[in-house]
Amino acid sequence: MPIxxxxxxxxxxxxxxxxxxxxxxxxDIAADLRVSVPAAGTLTSTFAAGMIIGAPLMAVLSLRWPRRWALLVFLTAFIAAHVVGAVTASFGVLLATRVVGAVANAGFLAVGLATAVGLAGPHAKGRAASVLLGGVTLACVAGVPAGAVLGNLWGWRSAFWAVAAVSVPAAVAILRSVPPTPLGAPVPDARRELRALRRPRLAVTLVLAALVNGATFCTFTYLAPLATDVSGYDRAWVPALLAVFCLGSFVGVTVAGRLSDTRPMRILVPGGLALLAGWLLFAATAAIAPVALLLVLVQGTLSFAVGATLITLVLYRAADAPSLGGSFATAALNVGAAAGPLLGGAAIGAGLGYRSPLWVSALLVALALTVGLVPALRRRGRADAPGQPVPS
Structure with missing residues (x-):
């Protein structure tokens, strides 16, 4: 794999x-900028919305840019947004920087996926995607706890400065390491790529990715109150439980990177069924602390193994849209990341308790399995029908 x-x-x-x-x-942000905690919470939902809109929009706008310069533009905008966010005293300005940062992030990830897949070669899309998605899971394992520690020591602004500081050497390395677009290279055609993205099998795969990621973030978002109010853990255990979930997610992405290029169905079929069984078991046994701890690890692993494999499948099925395929995969992930917490919050708000997001996660995975199985059964039925050719 290229460095x-x-x-x-x-x-x-x-x-x-x-x-x-x-x-x-x-x-801390709410107290410093004198807004309510729910108002400060919109910084998270706004970021997710910016990712959903930004991924396809930025991919189309930057379609004709050399990829090295597109990556640098998006990363520079991301750094600038965090510098402004670190120094502002206005909540409105901070909210605006989250939108800018999210759109830049989405554009970078979309172009980054296309660049990584192109550099890795036609038969290593899963391995390349797993490296980039592994960066997200490592952020959960190491980056998020580090941000919390910095916030406790030097205030929330120090976490924004740290993100900007880590991004600077990456920008320099991209300038030096991403190869320039060769002279005479074919110019991407947005209309042709968008037509390729209309294929039904690709659309189904994007829906599956959104549903599985929605299930993941439905429970992950409310893992803290679930652990304290249902499983009986002390609040001091919450960071450890979040880290365990994220450690599982890193393992899942790693497994997907090894298998999704050659044997994706060995992950998707048994992994999807195990994921559904795991959410149901978690919902039934959430009050048993040791079982809950084990299932946090297991579900983190299964969720990201299945989710990362679906993203790899999107990249293969969007082979005729190499520049825009990654943007639609990114948007699908963030649709799930935005919808899952909303559905989980609605269940809690309806008085169903902190265990209810687990049932919602199970329902979303069950829906994904149904959506994925129906087209497969239809194809199988056509293949078995007398006089019908077997599809390739």
């Missing part, structure tokens, strides 16, 4: 840290 792909992973690590670190900083 430049790992450099892209470093930048994604910084961006993933920015996306998730607010979970431990919201109360």
């Amino acid at each position: 430049v792909i790992y450099i892209l992973g470093l930048a994604v690590f910084a961006q993933g840290t920015s996306e998730f670190m607010l979970a431990g900083l919201i109360p």
Whole structure:
């Protein structure tokens, strides 16, 4: 795997840290900028919305740019947004920087996926994608706790400065390591690529990725109250439980990187069924602390193994849209990341308790399995029908 792909992973690590670190900083931001905690919480949902809109939009706008310069523009905008966010005394300005940072992040990830897949070769899309997605999971394992520690020691602004500082060497490395676009290289055609993205099988795969990621973030978002109010853990255990979940996610992405290029169905079918069983078991046994701890690890692993494999499948099925395929994969992930917490919050708000997001996660995975199985069964039925050719 070319070293430049790992450099892209470093930048994604910084961006993933920015996306998730607010979970431990919201109360301090609210107090410092004199807004309510729910108002400060919109910084997280705004970032997710910016990612959803930004991924396809930035990919289309930068379609004709050399990829090295597109990556640098997006990363520079991301750094600038965090510098402004670190010094502002206005909540409105901070909110605006989250939108800018999210759009830049989405554009970088979309172009970064296309660049990594192109550099890795046609048969290593899964390995390349796993390096970039591994940057996100490492942000959960190391970056988010580090942001919380910095916030406790020197205030929430120090976490924003740290994200900007980590991104600077990545920008320098991209300038030096990402190869320039060769002279005479074919110019991407947005209309042709968008037509390729309309294929039904690709659309189904994007829906599956959104549903599985929605299930993941539905529970992950409310893991802290679930652990304290249902499983009986002390609040001091919450960072450890979050780290365990994120450690599982890193293992899952690693497994997907090894298998998704050659044997994706060995992950998707048994992994999807195990994921559903795991959410159901977690919902039934959440009050048993040791079982809950084990299932936090297991579900983190399964969720990201299945989710990363679906993203790899998107990249293969969007082979005729190499520049825009990654942007739609990014958007699908963030649709799930935005919708899952909303659905989990609605269940809690309806008085169903902190265990209810687990049932919602199970429902989303069950829906994903149904959506994925129906087209497969239809194809199988056509193949088995008398006089019908077997599809390739």
